[in-house]
Amino acid sequence: MHDLGSLLKQVSARHSHLCPRQVLGVRMALAGASLLGFDLPRSDKAMLVIAETDGCFLDGLEVATGVTPGHRTLRIEDYGKIAATFVAVNSSQAIRLAPQSNVREEAYRYAPGENRHYFAQLHGYQIMPDEELFTASWVNLSPSVDQIISRPGVRTRCKSCGEEIINQREVLVAGEPFCRACIGQAYYGLQFPVEVLQPKQVGV
Numbered sequence: 001m002h003d004l005g006s007l008l009k010q011v012s013a014r015h016s017h018l019c020p021r022q023v024l025g026v027r028m029a030l031a032g033a034s035l036l037g038f039d040l041p042r043s044d045k046a047m048l049v050i051a052e053t054d055g056c057f058l059d060g061l062e063v064a065t066g067v068t069p070g071h072r073t074l075r076i077e078d079y080g081k082i083a084a085t086f087v088a089v090n091s092s093q094a095i096r097l098a099p100q101s102n103v104r105e106e107a108y109r110y111a112p113g114e115n116r117h118y119f120a121q122l123h124g125y126q127i128m129p130d131e132e133l134f135t136a137s138w139v140n141l142s143p144s145v146d147q148i149i150s151r152p153g154v155r156t157r158c159k160s161c162g163e164e165i166i167n168q169r170e171v172l173v174a175g176e177p178f179c180r181a182c183i184g185q186a187y188y189g190l191q192f193p194v195e196v197l198q199p200k201q202v203g204v
């Protein structure tokens with residue numbers, strides 16, 4: 001069995017606080033991994049976790065599972081949701097967990113005498129049974145887990161900007177590779193190029 005207390009201590013040390021979302025991250029990690037039959041924490045790449053937000057919740061997931069973006073075992077699809085999908089890479093089985101819609105109210109039942117909702121959640125989430133905390137559904141990944149992980153060492157160059165693209169993230173247009181930015185999926189708008197890289201070009 002996992003020592004919830006020690007996991008919560010580790011995750012709170014990252015932030016100098018322990019909050020309800022960290023608890024949900026740890027609890028969701030334990031529940032998701034056990035539904036797939038994985039022991040935690042992982043130091044291999046057998047389990048992939050796709051989280052639907054960043055922040056405290058994500059720290060809970062990381063600490064309990066051992067997955068990290070650096071090992072390519074943790075990804076963020078930022079939907080702004082406290083939810084995550086746990087994937088068994090070899091079998092492509094994937095299960096998505098999210099909090100029950102009434103989880104905040106239910107937390108009070110597990111924190112008798114506590115009428116501050118933050119603390120009711122903080123304590124309630126630690127002891128509520130998995131099925132009262134979370135919904136869970138088997139899901140199909142799109143793109144597939146093979147496409148997400150892709151083949152190591154693959155690289156190409158964008159036909160438009162010339163920048164290198166790794167991990168098969170190029171988009172083929174008429175058979176030619178383009179980066180997502182050049183086909184209109186950029187998260188930024190280009191202002192103007194920097195001519196010479198030196199600090200303090202723009203006054204602060």
Ligand SMILES: [Zn+2]
Nearest residue numbers: 019021022056
């Ligand atoms: Zn927090």
Ligand SMILES: [Zn+2]
Nearest residue numbers: 158161179182
């Ligand atoms: Zn490009």
